[in-house]
Amino acid sequence: MKPDNTKSELHPRNRHRARYDFDQLVQASSALAPYVKLNKYGDASIDFSNAQAVKALNQALLKQFYEVLVWDIPKQYLCPPIPGRADYLHYIADLLSRLNAGVVPQGQSVCVLDIGVGANMIYPLLGTREYGWQFVGADIDAKALDNAQRIVDGNALSSHIELRLQTAPTSIFNGIIRQGDKFALTMCNPPFHGSLEEAQAGTERKWRGLGKELAKHRSSHKSSVLNFGGQNAELYCDGGEEAFVTAMINESQHYAKQCVWFTTLISKAANLPSVYRALKKVNALEVSTIEMSQGQKKSRIVAWTFLNASQQHALLF
Structure with missing residues (x-):
């Protein structure tokens, strides 16, 4: 039976709920054309295990839907x-709409902090195009930020996006949030794994899921981890997701009056109890968990604030 490739589980405002129209995508970016083939159902698609094909797809999506003309990593x-990154953005936008009669506030008065912005800088690109928001993107990787700055410059977004280097690898907000900063939201896709070995095992599971033989595609121990992309800091940290998010929560209390909502993705449901304990320990006033799904992949956003509704409104508006 031919699968239904509509993505009705995505957020209602997500531009990617429909199946990819590869004819339109190729029109938007001819670089995608060599990678588009018919799949076993007779539909146009790409080989999602091919990193170059996936990058070309992203370039086409960004051009067609978000008018991002320059993007490379x-x-x-x-x-x-x-699509999944856009979902995160739209769901946290809904948090702000609670303060604005159900309407998502737009424009540069809304400033968002992206922790771990990466070389791809995807959240600021989507957020500026969807809502006109202003972004600060932080990362510990100077090379990644250099690439992100090229994307900013190439799309004339310097008035919307500022990049900051985190010079203390064990810190998250410390050294990034400055005196006088006011953020409507912080967002983060934290390192998932606790070690290089754990990251490699996760990559091997992905290859098996795509029906590939990992040995055909790797030339070294390291490259097997990176076939799906990701530098060390993007993939793992000591203690994995649980430790990273706990540290983020602990630091967030020191910036309680400078941010309306702190948010993070949580990939492992098993980490939720410890996350909730950490939030209780820092006396978060309100905690919200937002479930997300894309196909078989399930994840969730955990959001917390130290401010009541009137304090949130005063900081945002």
């Missing part, structure tokens, strides 16, 4: 799935 950096 260095080899072996994380190449994000745009």
